[in-house]
Amino acid sequence: MKIEKLKLKNFGPFVGENEIDFSLLEDIFLIYGNTGSGKTTIFDAVCYALYGKLPGTREKQDIRKCKSDFAKAGEDAFIELCFQVKEDSFRVKRTLPYLYETKNKTIAEKPSSLVLEIKESN
Template sequence: MRLHKLRLVAFGSFPGTEEVDFDALGEAGLFLIHGPTGAGKTTVLDAVCYALYGRVPGQRESARSLRCDHAPPDRGPSVTLELTIRGRRLRITRSPAWMRPKLRGSGLVEEKAKARVEELTEPGGQWVVRSTRSDEAGDFVNTLTGMTAAQFCQVAMLPQGEFAKFLRAGGEERRELLERLFSVRVFSDVERWLADHRTRTWREAQELGQRVESVLDRMRGAAGDDLPLPEEAGDPAAWAG
């Protein structure tokens, strides 16, 4: 996954419109997002996660509203993220639910959450709409990233105090997550095939041994004490030879 551009409007701690050009920041390789407390560092990360999955990490998920309290009353919150996942250039726009002023009269009315996923068909081409439903957008991202929202928040976002949960997680939970992250399913499939093949071969050997024993019993019964014995009389394979 590679982030290209992020645009925030009335989201989190930003009352206006803010843009982040990750391509420009990443020209020198790694970059650092830093600033004093309240500068909006966490909001940038929240916006990335929200654009992808329609939720934000950690305890902030239970926040009353993702809209900035200092934004003008008629300015709706939205996040637009351009990124590349598995070679596909996408643009995801999400708007959380918020209370806007009524167009007529006084009071407020709820504006429902919205989502829109677009894909660039070719460099310099047109954006094609892939989904305009929040649930479909989430499934679309899950399929491409190979991670659920909870897994992405736990591993990629590394929220304060939350990474320790991954370290304390059970072996099976960590195994499933690491398999998704590093695409090692093919090795798991090979391991499973080998285990099944070993079990099947063992059963076949047992069945063949029983058949040899059955033949030996009939031979003993027919020949009596005059049946010549091989050197390894107790080994069915020696009788078969």
């Protein structure tokens, strides 16, 4: 599997839409940065996009807590991952569930959603 692009919206410390284009990098690269800059969040996002859950001990964490604290109220949060396996291309987009207030002033949950596109090579 070769990751090509990762798009994050309101996920962890990433506010708004942020895209990392791995296709611009060499085959081997390093993700580095200061403590709290979002390195682990990048790996969490890839795992959530692929498997619908967080890795390791964070697996038990409520995924709704991964939505950025700085996102505007009512804005959604999602991860979109584009990758290749052999000659086939894949795009997976997974939204985070979130709580919202209904018109009757009750709290409801918008569930997560998943979109998967596969472009097979001929």
